[in-house]
Amino acid sequence: MYKSPNKQTIRFIRNGLIGWGKKNYRKFPWRHTKSKFHALIAEILLQRTKADQVLPVYKVFTAKYKTPYSLSKARLAEIKKAIKSLGLLWRAGLIKKLAVVLSRGKSIACDYHELLKLPAVGPYVASAFSSFHCNKFRSIIDSNVVRLYGRLFGVKTGPETRRSKFMYDLANLMTPQKAFKAYNYAVLDHTAAICVSKPRCEICPIKKECRYYFRRGGYYGKK
């Protein structure tokens, strides 16, 4: 049965993930770009797509389309071709619409609700953009994050869990108010390298507080 984590557990998990992250953060150009436009494009491409797959596409895309205006002038077929290897081709039309809106003078706001008004921007993209590129507190929820929290706290999850209020509240509880950016990057990177579909529990820094690990007999402490 699910038990809301106490302060000690939350602190342990936060510190464990951030500590791991400091030694293992992945380096991607969108994490350091000064272009809000390119950062937003990156977050759109990263939605439901592995970062390693996005990397070559992002490099070509941003070299070709430096501004919303240049992208707004591209033919849809061209955009589709550029992102073809990532699948989810419906994004191409929305990316073009976004470029058109931005090229007409609409700015990329840092406010979560304003971001949601832009084409191609849903809750995941708005949260990631606010947290990583605007330094505003937001928790991040994608299917990997759901898998992590589901395992940590022994919660059954499904395809719709990422949209549930339960997951939203849990992610908000776990995400620190100040070090949210470090934590969110650590969660994304840990779920891409350690808490993967076949989890690498033996080298996981937070296994001591993980119900999944405990249930598989990996930890014999009090649970």
Ligand code: SF4
């Ligand atoms: S102990 Fe295993 S299942 Fe638990 S968070 Fe770490 S990698 Fe994931």
